[in-house]
Amino acid sequence: MKKICLFLSVFSLSVQANEYVVIANKELHINKVTREYVKQIYLKKHTYLGEKQLVPVNLSGQSSLRDSFEKHVLKMSKNHLRRFWTVEHYKGKRPPLTMQSANSALKFVEKVEGGLAYIPAKTLPKKSAVHVIYMWSDK
Amino acid sequence: MKHLLYTYFQVSLYRKLILAFMLVGLLPLLVLYFYLILYGKDKITQNIIAREFDNLQTVIVSTQNSLKRTDKELLFLSKLDAVDDVIVGDIDERLARLLQQKKRDMNADLEFIVLDSALKYVTSSSEDHLQGGYKYKKEFQNAISHKKNTFMHKRKLVFYAKMYASFFPNKFLGYMLLEYDLKNLSNFAVQGKDIKGYFINPKINMIIGNNQKITIPVYKNRGTIITKNNVVIYKKLDSPFLENWYYVNVIKKEKALDFLYDFLLFMAYMFPVAVFLVVVVGFVNANRIIQPLQQLTQSVLKIRQNKDYKQHITINAHDEIGKLTDAFNELLTTTDTALETLEAENRVRLKRFIELITIFNAIIQTKSEAECIELSIQKIQNLTPNAQICFEKQRGEGAQIYVTNFEKNTKEFYGTLTFQKEEFSENELRFYNSIAVMITLQLERIRLINATMQASRAKSAFISNMSHELRTPLNAIIGFTQYLITYESLQQEQMEIVGNIENSASYLLEMINGILDIAKIEAGKMELHYETVDIKELLLNVVSMLTPLAEQKNLTISLDMQECKQESIFTDPYFVKQIIINLLSNAIKFTEKGSVEIRLETLETKELQLSISDTGIGIEAEDLEKLFQDFAQLDHKIQKKYKGTGLGLSLSKKLAKLLQGDLLIQSEGVDKGSRAILILPL
Numbered sequence: 001m002k003k004i005c006l007f008l009s010v011f012s013l014s015v016q017a018n019e020y021v022v023i024a025n026k027e028l029h030i031n032k033v034t035r036e037y038v039k040q041i042y043l044k045k046h047t048y049l050g051e052k053q054l055v056p057v058n059l060s061g062q063s064s065l066r067d068s069f070e071k072h073v074l075k076m077s078k079n080h081l082r083r084f085w086t087v088e089h090y091k092g093k094r095p096p097l098t099m100q101s102a103n104s105a106l107k108f109v110e111k112v113e114g115g116l117a118y119i120p121a122k123t124l125p126k127k128s129a130v131h132v133i134y135m136w137s138d139k
Numbered sequence: 140m141k142h143l144l145y146t147y148f149q150v151s152l153y154r155k156l157i158l159a160f161m162l163v164g165l166l167p168l169l170v171l172y173f174y175l176i177l178y179g180k181d182k183i184t185q186n187i188i189a190r191e192f193d194n195l196q197t198v199i200v201s202t203q204n205s206l207k208r209t210d211k212e213l214l215f216l217s218k219l220d221a222v223d224d225v226i227v228g229d230i231d232e233r234l235a236r237l238l239q240q241k242k243r244d245m246n247a248d249l250e251f252i253v254l255d256s257a258l259k260y261v262t263s264s265s266e267d268h269l270q271g272g273y274k275y276k277k278e279f280q281n282a283i284s285h286k287k288n289t290f291m292h293k294r295k296l297v298f299y300a301k302m303y304a305s306f307f308p309n310k311f312l313g314y315m316l317l318e319y320d321l322k323n324l325s326n327f328a329v330q331g332k333d334i335k336g337y338f339i340n341p342k343i344n345m346i347i348g349n350n351q352k353i354t355i356p357v358y359k360n361r362g363t364i365i366t367k368n369n370v371v372i373y374k375k376l377d378s379p380f381l382e383n384w385y386y387v388n389v390i391k392k393e394k395a396l397d398f399l400y401d402f403l404l405f406m407a408y409m410f411p412v413a414v415f416l417v418v419v420v421g422f423v424n425a426n427r428i429i430q431p432l433q434q435l436t437q438s439v440l441k442i443r444q445n446k447d448y449k450q451h452i453t454i455n456a457h458d459e460i461g462k463l464t465d466a467f468n469e470l471l472t473t474t475d476t477a478l479e480t481l482e483a484e485n486r487v488r489l490k491r492f493i494e495l496i497t498i499f500n501a502i503i504q505t506k507s508e509a510e511c512i513e514l515s516i517q518k519i520q521n522l523t524p525n526a527q528i529c530f531e532k533q534r535g536e537g538a539q540i541y542v543t544n545f546e547k548n549t550k551e552f553y554g555t556l557t558f559q560k561e562e563f564s565e566n567e568l569r570f571y572n573s574i575a576v577m578i579t580l581q582l583e584r585i586r587l588i589n590a591t592m593q594a595s596r597a598k599s600a601f602i603s604n605m606s607h608e609l610r611t612p613l614n615a616i617i618g619f620t621q622y623l624i625t626y627e628s629l630q631q632e633q634m635e636i637v638g639n640i641e642n643s644a645s646y647l648l649e650m651i652n653g654i655l656d657i658a659k660i661e662a663g664k665m666e667l668h669y670e671t672v673d674i675k676e677l678l679l680n681v682v683s684m685l686t687p688l689a690e691q692k693n694l695t696i697s698l699d700m701q702e703c704k705q706e707s708i709f710t711d712p713y714f715v716k717q718i719i720i721n722l723l724s725n726a727i728k729f730t731e732k733g734s735v736e737i738r739l740e741t742l743e744t745k746e747l748q749l750s751i752s753d754t755g756i757g758i759e760a761e762d763l764e765k766l767f768q769d770f771a772q773l774d775h776k777i778q779k780k781y782k783g784t785g786l787g788l789s790l791s792k793k794l795a796k797l798l799q800g801d802l803l804i805q806s807e808g809v810d811k812g813s814r815a816i817l818i819l820p821l
Contacts, residue, residue: 055306
């Protein structure tokens with residue numbers, strides 16, 4: 001029932017605006033999470049889930065999807081993010097690795113345990129080794 | 140030859156200098172030339188080898204550094220975050236672009252290849268889309284299993300590095316490979332006209348750098364091979380990437396030695412020029428050195444020739460020759476001073492000598508002993524005014540004079556010559572002693588002369604008196620005997636006896652007259668009566684007077700007066716006639732058969748010569764000297780046969796001397812005749 005409801009809601013969103021999903025490797029036993037949780041993962045505040053290391057994947061800086069992600073999920077400007085990672089860099093932390101395309105990001109998440117990425121909802125294959133843990137639209 | 144050469148150089152400093160310049164100038168050149176000919180090739184070859192080993196090492200180090208850089212570059216790339224794209228099969232081709240960019244940057248013939256952990260192609264820097272399993276999987280796995288850093292396939296050296304995920308350090312992603320084409324090594328090999336470099340792996344028979352095949356027989360870690368045309372040097376690459384590889388440089392030998400040959404040719408051409416220059420420089424400098432010496436020699440010779448020791452030599456030189464000249468001038472000054480001193484001393488000595496001779500002359504002129512002593516003291520006193528000289532009859536200190544007593548033949552003390560002076564030098568003593576000896580001699584001489592003259596006068600007086608006393612009774616005897624022969628009628632036997640008495644008395648009178656004449660001559664009492672005499676007439680008279688004697692013995696007398704240019708001479712005719720009669724009568728007397736030749740001639744010495752030659756008994760050479768002794772007749776047999784006083788020739792010689800002429804007797808021996816020569820002054 002939950003699956004049906006989620007599917008309907010995603011479908012309804014896609015009709016109205018560009019919708020995006022945050023996906024995670026199947027091996028990550030994680031369900032829907034809050035935006036704040038996603039943000040914590042991408043800012044490397046949360047790096048492990050259980051014993052598994054989380055590997056968030058960003059898209060390249062020119063990607064509009066990334067802009068939407070930063071705006072709606074992270075809710076941080078680029079300058080803000082840059083300052084944040086500059087500070088974190090000195091703490092020994094590196095920003096998430098990047099993939100150039102949503103396709104490669106999807107493939108990465110499929111192959112890497114602990115992998116997380118965001119992709120347009122419409123590109124999500126029906127049968128995939130990933131599962132959606134969060135979604136948003138840029139509306 | 141050796142001696143000639145030695146002499147040639149020994150006698151001339153000029154030649155020695157030329158030789159020295161030649162040796163100094165040319166010997167190093169010759170030594171260098173022959174050294175280069177004998178050892179030049181080896182030295183240059185060794186030098187090339189040493190230099191090329193350095194170049195070899197440079198190439199090897201450059202090559203190794205390049206390979207290390209390549210390896211490090213691969214390692215660097217394999218650690219980039221971008222390799223995370225291997226996970227997604229580099230579907231964005233982001234890694235491929237990165238490798239292509241790197242390939243372009245490295246600007247070499249190489250290829251990057253990315254394999255996943257199953258050794259399948261993921262991506263590469265190649266334009267080709269490689270798919271499936273890695274083509275050289277077997278070789279690669281072999282290298283991995285042997286933990287080698289590289290492996291080779293075909294002509295490619297393959298470097299490889301493992302890739303891990305940036306987010307999971309232990310997540311092995313696969314391998315990044317760099318296929319390095321070995322022909323890239325040729326960029327490091329030396330490629331010149333005369334030198335070519337090669338990378339060689341003899342194990343797999345691979346050569347990089349040139350298509351030309353070369354064979355190197357023995358490989359050590361490093362070595363040199365000198366062939367007819369090339370010098371080959373090689374060294375093993377001590378590299379973890381290239382095992383069993385050598386770098387080889389092949390140098391063309393002739394080109395390397397070209398410089399040597401050119402230099403030798405240059406030297407061969409330059410040698411005559413060098414000889415010329417050395418000779419010119421040698422001659423110029425030798426002349427410069429010798430000229431002052433020649434000037435000095437000329438000056439010395441001139442001084443020696445002129446004996447002008449006041450002259451000084453002027454040579455414009457301030458070196459050793461200048462010093463020699465100064466020293467020589469000082470020597471000249473010293474010599475001149477010494478000569479002047481010597482000359483002055485000689486003058487003094489000569490003066491002394493003359494004075495001494497004068498003294499001696501004066502002493503020997505003295506006639507009496509008193510005069511001799513007095514004059515001697517006076518003269519010596521004049522000569523040595525500082526000394527007081529006196530003569531004493533007593534014995535005392537000084538020169539003792541002993542005079543010989545000739546009658547007793549002993550030395551008798553005469554007196555003492557005393558010299559009073561503060562100090563005597565040895566020479567002065569000798570001088571005074573010599574004077575004493577001289578005085579002694581003169582005293583003896585005076586005594587001897589006086590004794591002799593006294594004896595002579597006594598003898599002459601005795602002879603004169605005796606002759607006179609003898610002649611008177613002899614004249615009486617002759618007168619009586621002639622009276623008996625003429626006026627008394629004597630028997631034959633008596634007649635012979637009285638005749639003998641007359642002959643003996645006449646002979647005795649003749650002898651006494653001769654002795655008287657000789658005595659007169661010796662006593663200096665013979666008086667000459669000079670007048671102008673017709674010599675030819677005088678001679679004819681004598682010849683005609685004695686011709687009967689010759690005719691008695693059947694002798695021919697010839698008279699030759701053609702060469703006599705003189706008609707008359709100024710002489711004493713009586714004595715001249717007496718001499719000629721004596722000579723001609725002797726010639727007739729001592730000639731039994733043959734002839735007597737008389738020749739009168741004028742000599743170029745302005746003398747008149749009368750020669751009387753006979754064919755008589757002659758005289759032996761040793762007897763010729765005895766002829767003019769008083770009472771000399773040579774052979775007893777002859778004396779018996781030919782009567783004579785033996786005073787004739789002696790008297791004739793004395794008379795000839797008295798007339799300023801001379802008388803000579805010549806004979807070649809017994810039975811070879813004799814020749815009497817009378818010379819009279821004109």
